[in-house]
Amino acid sequence: MTLVQDRLLRCQGSWTMPDIAPVEQALRGSFWTQHGALVLETSDIHAFDTGGAVVLQRFLTEARRGGCEVTIQGLRSEYAQLLSLVASNWGAIATDPPVRPNRGVRLELWIRDRFADMVRALAFVGESVVASLRVFVAPSQVRWRTCLQSLRVDGVNALPITGLLTFLIGVVIAYQGAEQLRKFGTNIFIVDLVGISLLREIAPLIVAILVAGRSGSAYAAQIGTMKVTEELDAVKTFGLSPIDLLVLPRVVALIVAVPLLTAYADVLGVFGGMLIASNQLNVSFTAFLSRFDEAVALRHFLIGIGKAPFFAAIIALVGCYQGLQIRGGVDDVGRQTTISVVQSIFLVIIFDAICSILLSWWDL
Amino acid sequence: MSLTVQTETPVIEVSHVSTRFGQAVVHEDVSLMVVRGEIFAIAGGNGSGKSTLLREIVGLLTPTSGEIRLFGRDSRELEGSDGQPLHRRFGVMFQGGALFSSMTLAENVAVPLREHTHLNARIIRDIVALKIALVGLPPDSAVKFPSELSGGMRRRAALARAIVMDPELLFLDEPTAGLDPIIADGFDQLLVHLKRLLGFTVVMVTHDLDTLWRLADRVALLGSGRVVGLGTMEELAHCEDPLVHEYFNGPRGRAARLQYAGTVMHQD
Known part of the structure; x- marks a missing residue:
């Protein structure tokens, strides 16, 4: 697009944003401006926009800085106007762009953020606990309708998927165990294996993970969207508390739903194991069930079910809290939803581990 | 047969566009034309289908029937992969940004x-x-x-x-809605300033009467799915059609017009 003829640079073609890249590349460097003076012949430019003007102005500035006097010939008046528009704004363009704070400052901000986050989380848990005491003091003030709705969506509607998954888990455990047990001829111990592991640990955990993915994330997204659309602010102007209105019913619903789901998952998981036992190990249903009665103590079932309400509280509180933390726009909703799922599963497993350690201390 | 000689193809040509969402009729036989270099405003009450028309022109929605041409090309081209060059010729500013x-x-x-x-x-x-x-x-x-x-x-x-x-063509959806009067005025001036500098055609959807008086070269008023008025603000303000009359000569319409007359006199 440009060719030189003894200090005369002929510029041609389209100097518009889609086409200017090769011209800009050719003009870069000091090749053209090494001679102290240069004439730009621009009458053959047939299209010109602010992109072309920026490229030209940048060339002029750099040439002048290098001590080369550039004169422009034959630039159409409407193009010259664009060039002078760019030149008059050159101050704003050429200033170095402001940068985001550097690493040290960012680290400090990050630590402060985390600390503030912890304080907020504690405050939220405190508020929620106080609010939930009201369930016992003034049950009529609880939003039972929201509660029941949540119970249906997060409990009843979760039955098929929870049932299917724990059934499959029961099948998998029995299958893997069958191989080993057959070697020792201790087929009947499949009952202990499936029964204890499922009732005590696996069923509550699987249910918790599923509920965190299904309901915890939904809570974060629902409440977060309400925050973005200022619905929560509207709620506050009516003198209502978002915790009473949104958080409490969900926490109560999950605390009821998760133990029930766990019990249901226990049944289906054990049924899955039972099928494999009769199929692979010749342990009949009757033999399985009579062994179940003596091998699997009631406490295993109670420990599993006992953990479930705590899992539920963790999931509901984390989901609601992360939803309330959304400040910016819709972009935050996705991020905060992800955080809520990861955090609630993390906390559930930590809680489960602590339970295991404590219970083994107490010989349960 | 018109006296003006139309050598250039119009920037936008909307011909006989009808839009229906299920049972709801949004547009019924809407036709209009935008020529190069003007500020064209689409006005109308809430729910009159202004924004829908804008979305159809920029290719986000397809009308139920009728044809929309951008720079002489069918706007349905925008959907395909060969719509890129056409996309590059216009810019859209959405309502919420x-x-x-x-x-x-x-x-x-x-x-x-x-x-x-x-x-x-x-x-x-x-x-x-x-x-x-x-x-x-x-x-x-x-x-x-x-x-x-x-x-x-x-x-x-x-x-x-x-x-x-x-871009040669700039679409603005409610550019001043929700802004305070001072910032809205500033925005109007900015738009005129940029249009002079960069020379684009503007199509905007607005019901800000001040903006209409100050900026728009021509206005199309949509009402009950049709174009009920089309012309300069002066023409529309004197239009006898009851729908148009009501829109531009309500208390707000008169105030905006008086204020506009005041600023024009001030400049003279």
């Missing part, structure tokens, strides 16, 4: 340049800084995220993104 919330202002403005050109980072930065300066935003706002900007600044940022490729 529609800035990408995960990007800074500068990155937002740079999106079309990064996607449609092969320019290097420095030139992109220069062009972005120019456009940010042109819409009157301070240079340090470039590194801010949309959530850190005020409503007026977000509107300006959206305008900067819409004009970054020097």
Whole structure:
């Protein structure tokens, strides 16, 4: 697009944003401006926009800085106007762009953020606990309708998927165990294996993970969207508390739903194991069930079910809290939803581990 | 048969467009034409289908029947992969700004340049800084995220993104809705200023009567799915049609007109 003829640079073609890249590349460097003076012949430019003007102005500035006097010939008046528009704004363009704070400052901000986050989380848990005491003091003030709705969506509607998954888990455990047990001829111990592991640990955990993915994330997204659309602010102007209105019913619903789901998952998981036992190990249903009665103590079932309400509280509180933390726009909703799922599963497993350690201390 | 000689193809040609969403009729046989260099406003009450018409013109919606031509090309081309060159010729400023919330202002403005050109980072930065300066935003706002900007600044940022490729045609959806009068006035002036500098055609959807009086060369008034009035504001203000009369000669309409008359006299 440009060719030189003894200090005369002929510029041609389209100097518009889609086409200017090769011209800009050719003009870069000091090749053209090494001679102290240069004439730009621009009458053959047939299209010109602010992109072309920026490229030209940048060339002029750099040439002048290098001590080369550039004169422009034959630039159409409407193009010259664009060039002078760019030149008059050159101050704003050429200033170095402001940068985001550097690493040290960012680290400090990050630590402060985390600390503030912890304080907020504690405050939220405190508020929620106080609010939930009201369930016992003034049950009529609880939003039972929201509660029941949540119970249906997060409990009843979760039955098929929870049932299917724990059934499959029961099948998998029995299958893997069958191989080993057959070697020792201790087929009947499949009952202990499936029964204890499922009732005590696996069923509550699987249910918790599923509920965190299904309901915890939904809570974060629902409440977060309400925050973005200022619905929560509207709620506050009516003198209502978002915790009473949104958080409490969900926490109560999950605390009821998760133990029930766990019990249901226990049944289906054990049924899955039972099928494999009769199929692979010749342990009949009757033999399985009579062994179940003596091998699997009631406490295993109670420990599993006992953990479930705590899992539920963790999931509901984390989901609601992360939803309330959304400040910016819709972009935050996705991020905060992800955080809520990861955090609630993390906390559930930590809680489960602590339970295991404590219970083994107490010989349960 | 008209006296004006039409040598150029109109920038936008909407012919006999009807739109229905299920049972609801949004447009019934809407036709209008936008010529190069004018500021054309689409006005109308809430729910009159202004924004829907705009979305159809820019190719986000397909009308149930009828045809829309942009620069003489069928707007249905915009959907396909060969619609790219057509897309590059217009910019759209959405009502809420529609800035990408995960990007800074500068990155937002740079999106079309990064996607449609092969320019290097420095030139992109220069062009972005120019456009940010042109819409009157301070240079340090470039590194801010949309959530850190005020409503007026977000509107300006959206305008900067819409004009970054020097479009021939600029669409504005409710450019001044929700802005305070001072910022709205500033925005009107900014638009006139930029139009003079960059020479684009403007199509805007608005029901801000002040903006209509001050900016619009021609106005199409939509009502009950049809174009009920089409012409300059003076013509529409004297129109006998009851729908048009009601829209432009209500208390607000009269106030806007008086204020406009005042500013014109002031300038003389």
